[in-house]
Amino acid sequence: MEVEEVGVEATFALRAKVLRAGVEGSDVRFPSDEHPQALHLAVSDEHGRAVAVVSAVPAPTERRPGRSAWRLRGMAVEPALQGRGLGAELLDAVVERCRGEGAEVIWADGRDSALGFYRRRGWAVEGEGYDKIGIPHHTVVLDLGVEPGR
């Protein structure tokens, strides 16, 4: 299955199912979706339904002041397909896209239940934990380094 760029609407069903537990009326639109550079990547099944999604947007982080930073949002894999490498493939793809956009660092609000996933891909877990929509989180950060001469 291939990672492709999609419109934001293609992410909503999976965001709702996986990240909002299918709760009716949950907001699956993020304010960052409105950003003109917002990027949405997905892996789709044979029916064209997204089974893995992630979004990214330029956004600074106080953890790396002055660094060109992108933020990931809405990382989700269809429950029946979790644990088969789809998330890793998508995360690697979005990291490369962000790198291509000039990101020096990428960050996200990582759910505590998913921190091991980010750590496995080389991300650092930083700072104190915090609550978002009733779910414990930590900030996860990936430093991409700066190429020589930049």
Ligand SMILES: CC(C)(COP(=O)(O)OP(=O)(O)OC[C@H]1O[C@@H](n2cnc3c(N)ncnc32)[C@H](O)[C@@H]1OP(=O)(O)O)[C@@H](O)C(=O)NCCC(=O)NCCS
């Ligand atoms: C977290 C999530 C995106 C990972 O996607 P996935 O397709 O299930 O993960 P993969 O199969 O690609 O796993 C890649 C590696 O991370 C590990 N991993 C995956 N999920 C993990 C988790 N929750 N905790 C610890 N390790 C995890 C896998 O064991 C695998 O390790 P390996 O490299 O040794 O084989 C997915 O499980 C998901 O959508 N979870 C629910 C929503 C969520 O938590 N989203 C993230 C919000 S910050």
